[in-house]
Amino acid sequence: MEQIVRNIWNSHQILLASHENPDGDAIGALLALGLFLESIGKKIIMYNASPIPAVYNFLPCVDTITSKLNSVKPYDAAIILDCGNIDRVGEMADKISRIPVIINIDHHITNTLFGTCHLVDPEACASAALVFHLINEMGGKISKDIATCIYTGILTDTGSFRFSNTKKRTFSICEDLMSCGVEPFEVARHVYGTYSLGRIKLLNMALESIEISPNGKLSFMTLTQKMLKETGTHPEDADGVINYARRIEDIKIAVLIQELEDNHPATYSNGSCSTGSCSDDKYHVSLRSNGKIDVAKIAMAFGGGGHINASGFTTKAGLGELKNMITEMADKNSELCIAN
Ligand SMILES: [Mn+2]
Known part of the structure; x- marks a missing residue:
């Protein structure tokens, strides 16, 4: 964690990426950390190789996630979220892996511990929960927007708190997120309520x-x-x-x-x-x-x-x-x- 925090403070242009065919956690963790880094003055780009499923269109700034990446040259660090190995980011994996500092944040038990430093915890209910800890560790403020992204990652990766990765800790994070302004009803309404015909x-x-x-x-x-x-x-x-x-x-x-x-x-x-x-x-x-x-x-x-x-x-x-x-x-x- 300390190494990750130090690397983030020392970086100016940061690329964030999560796995292709993203789920709620891949999108929520990406947006939450992206929005936070932007709020502390970092220049960032959020990358995902695939189109974002329509049910996540309600998330703040979701339209700033890009699927086009011309060059990785400007970036001095990359943060890879919710990926067991770096290939999971898709077609740009090779290029991205050439960025000098690679930070690996994930909760898959099969994570290969790739990268310069990693925050990998298979006990974590979602990668978004690890982003929550990281922001707290950095002394950052969790806005309503950031909290909504984190909550969406947790809600979807726990199957609405039904899967065995739902722990006491999960609820305590969610309680904090509600204090930051999350409206669980609104998130659930979007994630589970709106389907195309x-x-x-x-x-x-x-x-x-x-x-x-x-x-x-x-x-x-x-x-x-x-x-x-x-x-x-x-x-x-x-x-x-x-x-x-x-x-x-x-x-x-x-x-x-x-x-x-x-x-x-x-x-x-x-x-x-x-x-x-x-x-x-x-x-x-x-x-x-x-x-x-x-x-x-x-x-x-x-x-x-x-x-x-x-x-x-x-x-x-x-x-x-x-x-x-x-x-x-x-x-x-x-x-x-x-x-x-
Ligand atoms: Mn996940």
């Missing part, structure tokens, strides 16, 4: 596609490129739909299969394949489970990764073959506890 239609198609495996333990949802086109939506509009498949009674493992674009650039939302390595894969597969069932094991068998209850991978396999392979693997692997 296309997104609702896509949800309908996803629900329509649900199939249950012959053993009754797995649920499959399939989303095709055609569905995205018909509804005018993007892959990020499918965020969270897998939870419907997971909630079905007696289901142990929920599987969301998303058809990839031809020559898709690289990583998908949970970073299950590294940049450039899987451009001829046909499908991205997300896996979700409850309790003890370890879907990271299944993802790993397919060359992906993730957490015990949430994992993913990409594959060249065909649809039918893929469903059979996953069902078989789940059936055979007694360690997955699927029978119980």
Whole structure:
């Protein structure tokens, strides 16, 4: 922490970046720290390789996040947020990694501890919570705008305070954030309340596609490129739909299969394949489970990764073959506890 604070004070032009296909934490942490550094007179640029999902348009200054970066020359420091490895920032990763000072702020257990210095805490509920600590450490003031960005990161990364990363500490930070002016109702209204018509239609198609495996333990949802086109939506509009498949009674493992674009650039939302390595894969597969069932094991068998209850991978396999392979693997692997 001290090293990070010192590096920030010594830097004049700072580039901030978070992972492509950003979620609420990637965007919230980026904006919160960017706004704070600006308030103390630093020259900054906020970079994200992907378009920002529309539900986050309400966040202050979200339109100042840029996806175009011509040169990294002006920057004497880069702060990389919510990225397990630097490749997660996307196509500019190589260039950005040449910036003299790299500060790595993250909470993924798989973080490679890249960079000049790092603030990596897998116990933290969100990268935005680490930004909260950093600003406090620097003796900074948390404005209502900054607090709203941090709160959004925490709200979304804890699944609205439902996931196991929700700790006593989480609520105490949120209490502080409310003292800074955050209105949880307003944030929730934006994050969960406003969907485009296309997104609702896509949800309908996803629900329509649900199939249950012959053993009754797995649920499959399939989303095709055609569905995205018909509804005018993007892959990020499918965020969270897998939870419907997971909630079905007696289901142990929920599987969301998303058809990839031809020559898709690289990583998908949970970073299950590294940049450039899987451009001829046909499908991205997300896996979700409850309790003890370890879907990271299944993802790993397919060359992906993730957490015990949430994992993913990409594959060249065909649809039918893929469903059979996953069902078989789940059936055979007694360690997955699927029978119980
Ligand atoms: Mn995060």
